[in-house]
Amino acid sequence: MPGILEYQSGDTFLHRAHPLVKLLLAAVICVGGFLTQSLWVNLALLALSIVGGFALGMGRKVKASLKGAGSLCLFLFVVQLPFVRMGRTLLPLPFGLRITDLGLRYCAQLGMRLLGATLPLVLMLGVTRLSDLTNTLVAQLGIPYRYAFVITTAIRFIPVLFVEMRDVIEAQTARGVELDGSFKQKIRLIPPLCVPLLVSCVQRMENNALAAELRGFYLRKRGSGYRRYPLSAADAPALAACALILIIAIIT
Amino acid sequence: MILLENVSYAIESRELISGASLRIGQGEFAALAGENGAGKSTLLKLIMGLIKPTRGDILIQGASTRDRKVSALARTVGYLFQNPDRQLFGATIRQELSFGLDFLGVSKSDAESRVEETLGWLKLDPDRAPLSLSRGERQRVALASLFVRRPSLLLLDEPTTGLDYRECMQMMNTVARLNREDGVTVLMITHDMEIALDFAPRMLTLSGGRIIADGSTRELMRDEAMLKRASLIPAQMVALARRLGLAPGEADDADSLAEWVASSVKGGAQRAGHT
Amino acid sequence: MEPIILLEDVSFSYEGASGRALDGVRLSITPGEFVGVIGPAGAGKTTLAHALSGVTPHVRRGDFYGAARVAGLDTVSSSVAELSKTVGCVFQDIESQFVTTMVEDEILFALENFSVPRDEIPSRVDRALNDLDIADLRLRSISTLSGGQKQKVALAAALALAPSVLVLDEATGELDPASSVQVFELLTQLQRERGATIIVIEQKIMLLCAYAERLLVMDQGRVVIDGSVRRALEQPDRLLALGVNCPRVTTLAARLREKGLYHGAPPVSLDEAEAMVREALA
Numbered sequence: 001m002p003g004i005l006e007y008q009s010g011d012t013f014l015h016r017a018h019p020l021v022k023l024l025l026a027a028v029i030c031v032g033g034f035l036t037q038s039l040w041v042n043l044a045l046l047a048l049s050i051v052g053g054f055a056l057g058m059g060r061k062v063k064a065s066l067k068g069a070g071s072l073c074l075f076l077f078v079v080q081l082p083f084v085r086m087g088r089t090l091l092p093l094p095f096g097l098r099i100t101d102l103g104l105r106y107c108a109q110l111g112m113r114l115l116g117a118t119l120p121l122v123l124m125l126g127v128t129r130l131s132d133l134t135n136t137l138v139a140q141l142g143i144p145y146r147y148a149f150v151i152t153t154a155i156r157f158i159p160v161l162f163v164e165m166r167d168v169i170e171a172q173t174a175r176g177v178e179l180d181g182s183f184k185q186k187i188r189l190i191p192p193l194c195v196p197l198l199v200s201c202v203q204r205m206e207n208n209a210l211a212a213e214l215r216g217f218y219l220r221k222r223g224s225g226y227r228r229y230p231l232s233a234a235d236a237p238a239l240a241a242c243a244l245i246l247i248i249a250i251i252t
Numbered sequence: 253m254i255l256l257e258n259v260s261y262a263i264e265s266r267e268l269i270s271g272a273s274l275r276i277g278q279g280e281f282a283a284l285a286g287e288n289g290a291g292k293s294t295l296l297k298l299i300m301g302l303i304k305p306t307r308g309d310i311l312i313q314g315a316s317t318r319d320r321k322v323s324a325l326a327r328t329v330g331y332l333f334q335n336p337d338r339q340l341f342g343a344t345i346r347q348e349l350s351f352g353l354d355f356l357g358v359s360k361s362d363a364e365s366r367v368e369e370t371l372g373w374l375k376l377d378p379d380r381a382p383l384s385l386s387r388g389e390r391q392r393v394a395l396a397s398l399f400v401r402r403p404s405l406l407l408l409d410e411p412t413t414g415l416d417y418r419e420c421m422q423m424m425n426t427v428a429r430l431n432r433e434d435g436v437t438v439l440m441i442t443h444d445m446e447i448a449l450d451f452a453p454r455m456l457t458l459s460g461g462r463i464i465a466d467g468s469t470r471e472l473m474r475d476e477a478m479l480k481r482a483s484l485i486p487a488q489m490v491a492l493a494r495r496l497g498l499a500p501g502e503a504d505d506a507d508s509l510a511e512w513v514a515s516s517v518k519g520g521a522q523r524a525g526h527t
Numbered sequence: 528m529e530p531i532i533l534l535e536d537v538s539f540s541y542e543g544a545s546g547r548a549l550d551g552v553r554l555s556i557t558p559g560e561f562v563g564v565i566g567p568a569g570a571g572k573t574t575l576a577h578a579l580s581g582v583t584p585h586v587r588r589g590d591f592y593g594a595a596r597v598a599g600l601d602t603v604s605s606s607v608a609e610l611s612k613t614v615g616c617v618f619q620d621i622e623s624q625f626v627t628t629m630v631e632d633e634i635l636f637a638l639e640n641f642s643v644p645r646d647e648i649p650s651r652v653d654r655a656l657n658d659l660d661i662a663d664l665r666l667r668s669i670s671t672l673s674g675g676q677k678q679k680v681a682l683a684a685a686l687a688l689a690p691s692v693l694v695l696d697e698a699t700g701e702l703d704p705a706s707s708v709q710v711f712e713l714l715t716q717l718q719r720e721r722g723a724t725i726i727v728i729e730q731k732i733m734l735l736c737a738y739a740e741r742l743l744v745m746d747q748g749r750v751v752i753d754g755s756v757r758r759a760l761e762q763p764d765r766l767l768a769l770g771v772n773c774p775r776v777t778t779l780a781a782r783l784r785e786k787g788l789y790h791g792a793p794p795v796s797l798d799e800a801e802a803m804v805r806e807a808l809a
Contacts, residue, residue: 174331178321178355203337
């Protein structure tokens with residue numbers, strides 16, 4: 001099973017769509033969520049991502065992102081809520097804090113915006129091969145290959161680092177390190193967890209750069225990509241959807 | 253020491269370990285072999301309590317791993333990972349060895365004497381940085397850092413991979429000594445059948461998540477069909493002895509095989525002389 | 528035949544290190560040889576591999592003395608990229624070998640970089656995948672592969688460029704015995720069918736003895752033994768002193784020789800060992 005941030009092979013219309021169109025669609029849904037002032041549009045965009053995700057056969061990714069990003073959003077919601085002073089007070093709290101109607105609205109919208117920005121990116125990476133993304137960044141957007149490669153390599157390394165982190169935690173707990181000890185114990189956990197992670201990451205990246213260089217990385221030219229990415233008629237509906245979302249987000 | 257009762261482990265309906273039952277007594281030294289992806293590391297992680305069985309139960313010294321924390325299990329069980337760099341972080345070897353002993357409730361003086369004793373057999377400068385050592389040395393420092401905790405069971409995941417012959421022998425001799433002199437139970441994953449034959453009297457073979465053989469290493473080494481199922485290649489001298497029609501245990505190493513050839517030749521010559 | 532690899536008194540010390548990682552290495556390898564390299568940790572094996580691919584001195588810097596030529600290219604004045612057209616490398620840490628996320632893309636990467644003509648690319652990708660018998664993995668995500676499968680993908684990616692020299696640095700470490708044998712069988716096939724020069728750094732002495740024709744034993748930056756595998760195996764005690772073990776069949780041959788029961792060349796395989804014992808018994 002590929003990880004949450006990895007490509008999941010398939011043959012849906014989005015898998016076949018032009019990589020830039022996918023990137024644009026994801027970007028428009030993210031940005032749209034921040035442009036709109038309407039909670040309903042936020043909700044609709046979120047629903048679009050969730051339903052779309054399941055329709056693409058990526059329910060697992062949707063659930064995992066909702067769980068991961070959702071808990072972060074919930075945390076932000078709870079932490080920020082009592083500090084919003086504007087609006088009508090619904091529930092006064094000690095220390096001059098309060099919960100207001102506007103506070104509820106702002107905090108809910110913030111959560112939905114963050115969630116709404118995470119999901120489309122996760123789904124975009126699920127239907128787009130990283131090499132296609134690199135190649136279109138180079139060929140269509142004119143970004144130099146080195147920078148495009150660095151961007152996609154950073155994305156590629158996220159799951160790798162997660163696996164590495166898990167392995168280090170496993171290795172240290174097997175050594176008797178307690179992860180749920182007191183605060184003082186937790187401070188002492190920083191070196192056993194961070195040093196091995198850092199060492200292995202540096203080694204990884206060094207060896208990885210070497211592997212790329214040994215296979216001609218520095219010979220790459222702008223036109224070196226094998227695959228070509230022509231826009232096709234099939235991309236029109238997706239582009240239209242982009243425009244529609246953007247317009248709705250701006251006027252609401 | 254270790255008791256597995258019909259243990260299975262599955263991720264997303266894919267079974268990685270199926271119906272494994274196993275009993276390993278205190279002080280035993282067993283090798284665990286099998287093809288890539290057979291589930292060897294998964295089995296070790298189950299015993300360490302890092303993952304919990306989907307079905308069945310694992311008892312370490314009579315207590316189930318299910319309701320024990322890994323940090324509690326780590327008081328009796330030491331797990332040496334294939335890559336020592338995931339465990340090492342100290343600025344010096346001495347610091348590496350003493351880390352966390354106070355969590356265990358070991359007194360300061362006791363901790364010091366344990367570290368000194370371990371440094372005694374490690375035979376490395378205690379003030380050197382673990383990261384400046386060779387792979388084999390790092391592997392032994394990782395083993396030593398487990399051993400100061402006085403585990404009664406050591407789980408070793410391919411402890412000799414990536415080591416040269418000398419480092420490999422140092423590693424194995426250290427493990428063998430801990431097993432012999434301190435009575436530590438050892439369960440070791442290895443692909444190297446020569447090492448299994450030389451050091452582990454007992455061998456378990458895992459294939460496709462199932463234990464397909466469990467018995468004396470010498471005897472299993474003759475079951476070439478079984479070994480082949482697990483992508484293993486028998487130790488050379490055992491395979492040769494079998495080809496030559498020798499009984500199990502008659503001559504399993506180069507020295508005794510040479511002796512056997514010599515006495516057969518002599519016997520043959522004597523018989524020839526009589527006729 | 529003109530050597531494809533020629534090292535003349537090559538010495539190298541890494542930046543900031545006091546000792547020499549390579550110390551006066553002389554080496555001549557003709558095209559199509561299958562060379563095994565063994566020796567203790569820190570003997571300079573990986574530095575030797577790096578010297579052939581130009582990683583030393585271009586990427587891993589330091590003081591380089593002597594001259595190294597690979598396929599007519601001087602490794603000091605040529606770039607790593609130029610050399611990588613001729614020298615394919617697979618290293619120990621398999622996880623760090625991949626630069627993309629999909630098997631197919633991994634093979635494409637080098638072909639694209641070297642501007643292989645577009646119409647040739649599909650057949651080159653197919654061939655690399657078929658040679659390693661991994662055509663079914665083509666559209667798989669690399670992170671979902673087993674260790675053995677990853678090893679094959681790394682090999683296929685190196686082979687796609689059809690390098691005339693292939694360097695493997697302890698690349699079978701994580702593989703089970705049957706998969707390691709499979710890799711060595713494949714290397715032999717490449718050597719026979721394409722005339723590729725194979726250089727394998729490996730601690731698995733039994734595999735080296737069974738497959739390599741020539742054995743280099745390194746110690747402290749020097750090549751201390753260089754000869755046919757059988758010649759090298761004739762001195763088991765010297766090998767042991769260098770921290771290199773012999774296959775058990777060779778040890779048996781040495782014991783039989785001590786007893787005056789065997790006088791031939793040391794066996795390298797089980798079949799030869801059986802023949803040796805039967806000869807001694809006859």
